[in-house]
Amino acid sequence: xxxxxxxxxxxxxxxxxxxxxxxxxxxxxxxxxxxxxxxxxxxxxxxxxxxxxxxxxxxxxxxxxxxxxxxxxxxxxxxxxxxxxxxxxxxxxxxxxxxxxxxxxxxxxxxxxxxxxxxxxxxxxx
Numbered sequence: 001x002x003x004x005x006x007x008x009x010x011x012x013x014x015x016x017x018x019x020x021x022x023x024x025x026x027x028x029x030x031x032x033x034x035x036x037x038x039x040x041x042x043x044x045x046x047x048x049x050x051x052x053x054x055x056x057x058x059x060x061x062x063x064x065x066x067x068x069x070x071x072x073x074x075x076x077x078x079x080x081x082x083x084x085x086x087x088x089x090x091x092x093x094x095x096x097x098x099x100x101x102x103x104x105x106x107x108x109x110x111x112x113x114x115x116x117x118x119x120x121x122x123x124x125x126x
Contacts, residue, residue, distance in 0.1 A: 007064035011035035033116035082108035
């Protein structure tokens with residue numbers, strides 16, 4: 001059995017998918033880009049600010065699903081320019097750093113939806 005997650009404190013999905021799904025004790029968060037939850041507009045304030053907004057949105061979704069950033073076991077990061085990896089990583093580490101860091105994959109994508117420079121999805125337990 002799975003349960004869709006929706007919170008009005010995070011960006012609305014732009015298509016036929018949920019913000020996250022709960023299944024088998026895990027929370028699967030859909031790809032999140034730098035979207036302001038209040039306006040629904042894409043933020044394009046640079047890789048650091050975009051990464052911070054994404055992490056805050058993921059945090060909100062996880063908390064609404066009964067989980068947290070500390071319970072994340074896997075993150076996938078998509079960058080439109082791999083040369084922004086170091087700057088993204090600096091901000092990422094403030095949310096997911098330490099001895100309990102989740103597994104992670106980072107890839108460069110030729111293009112991301114809505115002109116995003118960075119997008120992330122994750123899996124957490126609850």
